[in-house]
Amino acid sequence: MSALVHKTVLLDETLRAVAPKSGGVYADATVGFGGHTEGVLQASSPDGRVIGLDRDQIALASAKERLATFGDRVALVHARFSELREVLQANGYEHVDGVIADVGVSSPQLDEAERGFSFARSGPLDMRMDRSSGETALELIERLDEEELANIIFKYGEERKSRGIARSIKRALSDGEIASTDDLRRAIVRSAGPRRAGNVDPATRTFQALRIAVNHEIEELEALVASLPDLLADGGVAAIVSFHSLEDRVVKYAFRDDVRMEPLTKKPVIAGEEESTLNPRSRSAKLRAARRVPREVAP
Numbered sequence: 001m002s003a004l005v006h007k008t009v010l011l012d013e014t015l016r017a018v019a020p021k022s023g024g025v026y027a028d029a030t031v032g033f034g035g036h037t038e039g040v041l042q043a044s045s046p047d048g049r050v051i052g053l054d055r056d057q058i059a060l061a062s063a064k065e066r067l068a069t070f071g072d073r074v075a076l077v078h079a080r081f082s083e084l085r086e087v088l089q090a091n092g093y094e095h096v097d098g099v100i101a102d103v104g105v106s107s108p109q110l111d112e113a114e115r116g117f118s119f120a121r122s123g124p125l126d127m128r129m130d131r132s133s134g135e136t137a138l139e140l141i142e143r144l145d146e147e148e149l150a151n152i153i154f155k156y157g158e159e160r161k162s163r164g165i166a167r168s169i170k171r172a173l174s175d176g177e178i179a180s181t182d183d184l185r186r187a188i189v190r191s192a193g194p195r196r197a198g199n200v201d202p203a204t205r206t207f208q209a210l211r212i213a214v215n216h217e218i219e220e221l222e223a224l225v226a227s228l229p230d231l232l233a234d235g236g237v238a239a240i241v242s243f244h245s246l247e248d249r250v251v252k253y254a255f256r257d258d259v260r261m262e263p264l265t266k267k268p269v270i271a272g273e274e275e276s277t278l279n280p281r282s283r284s285a286k287l288r289a290a291r292r293v294p295r296e297v298a299p
Contacts, residue, residue: 008035
């Protein structure tokens, strides 16, 4: 399989925060298509190591091809990032010198119609990052009642019209009119109204909410950040790139409120003008980093 095209977001800023060094051991909790992992391996030459996780098997296969020249300096594992502790232990590590996570959806995931993440191309209502397990977006919609669906759309999409949208979706479902991303968008627009010039598509927030719910993204992130103080070696750095306010809030409070972590970024680091121009999807990216306080100070 040829490496899929994906532009790594905030790569230089992430590497500056983690400062990989020769002989260090690092974890990329969302290896994706290998961009951050490659950067860490290059910066930690000649013998730094990376344990990389991802639940998207297509991404892992592409990353494996991209990183093949690094040999046994990199180990790639099919796993959720909430399982980082177990993966590190299985590879013989109790602590690592740095942890990286890019918790956004990748460009190939968004652009492949059959994944169902986007309404830009018609495809099945799947939205699973790991297509080998879990319920699809359509199965989620079928399982939830109208009120539960509205609550998810409001909570994860911050959509003020959530109740009307949920009602429209469930009505379309009962009429047999929902089978694809196009169908779902039509049901949303019937309630939310058409797109107005200069505004985001009215279906954007609902699609985001369903994707987050399908993949348990907030719960996964909360589990990851909670594990970091135990997994980082003294002085080790965690650098997390998020793409919407819900994720950024989880990271911000975890780094701010845990005495074992010292925030390195008072405000989130965002993409510079050049990167934002070359990669429009980087415009919503926010990087936060924190260092593990020595255990003699904060056990």
